[in-house]
Amino acid sequence: MSDIKGKYKKILEDLENNIKNPEDLIYTKEKVIELTTIFMDIIDRLTVLTDARIKEIEERQEEINSKIESVQSMVDEIEGDIYEDEDSYEFEIVCPYCNYEFTTDIADEEKDEIKCPKCNNIIELDWNQEEESACDGNCSHCYGEVAEDEEKYTSKDEDDDKDDKNEDEDM
Numbered sequence: 721m722s723d724i725k726g727k728y729k730k731i732l733e734d735l736e737n738n739i740k741n742p743e744d745l746i747y748t749k750e751k752v753i754e755l756t757t758i759f760m761d762i763i764d765r766l767t768v769l770t771d772a773r774i775k776e777i778e779e780r781q782e783e784i785n786s787k788i789e790s791v792q793s794m795v796d797e798i799e800g801d802i803y804e805d806e807d808s809y810e811f812e813i814v815c816p817y818c819n820y821e822f823t824t825d826i827a828d829e830e831k832d833e834i835k836c837p838k839c840n841n842i843i844e845l846d847w848n849q850e851e852e853s854a855c856d857g858n859c860s861h862c863y864g865e866v867a868e869d870e871e872k873y874t875s876k877d878e879d880d881d882k883d884d885k886n887e888d889e890d891m
Contacts, residue, residue: 817841
């Protein structure tokens with residue numbers, strides 16, 4: 721700003737040194753001052769308009785930030801619901817004994833069984849970690865029936881094989 725004042729004073733001094741007629745000098749100085757005032761008014765109006773626009777932009781930015789915070793809050797809630805407790809899983813289970821359907825949280829996959837809240841029987845959980853071929857009859861839900869059935873089928877198959885061999889020999 722002081723640089724502008726210095727340049728302005730230098731222009732007025734140049735006018736005084738180069739214009740010898742006092743009336744022309746006064747007229748010229750007045751016109752320079754008038755022109756300067758016009759430019760200063762324009763600059764002031766532009767400054768006011770610019771300040772108003774900046775204020776408007778700041779208000780809009782505050783509104784946008786508020787909306788972003790609101791959306792972020794919703795996203796955090798949704799994310800919390802989805803990834804609530806990464807070590808806990810919610811499962812729907814149907815009891816094989818009483819057909820009661822219930823939902824439970826299971827903290828880890830190491831848990832092999834759960835108690836039915838209705839009939840209090842123990843339900844064996846199958847995590848499909850190891851694909852075993854068949855039940856060995858020792859699980860809680862079949863009480864050895866599968867093993868007996870396998871023996872029946874095995875002995876029946878063996879009997880059928882023996883019958884086939886005997887028929888072949890008879891021919």
